[in-house]
Amino acid sequence: MAAYDTVSQAVNGLKERGYTLDFNLKGNSLECQGQNFNPKDFEITEFHRFEGNSDPGDEAVVYAIESKSGVKGVLVNAFGVYSEALSDEMMKKLSFQKN
Secondary structure (H helix, E strand, O other): OOOOOOHHHHHHHHHHOOOOEEOEEOOOOEEEOOEEEOHHHEEEEEEEEEOOOOOHHHOEEEEEEEEOOOOEEEEEEEOHHHOOOOOHHHHHHOOOOOO
């Protein structure tokens, strides 16, 4: 797995490796190109966590995601104070542990 120093480097690096689409978090699912993916419909193939040294707004996780139907893309999600409300199932899926 590649190592990145910034969120933008991670996003660009993943896009170069085929994760070309953008996923959006919708609480109980991910959305991409008008499709919704429940936690059981996708896998996180890698993630990169970034912690802001002085600004909590810089804290984010970049996820490389592949759906069971072959859709590959990136999800950038804030954590900590700026994180979104998530279902328990989505929180478990996006945790920093192997599922």
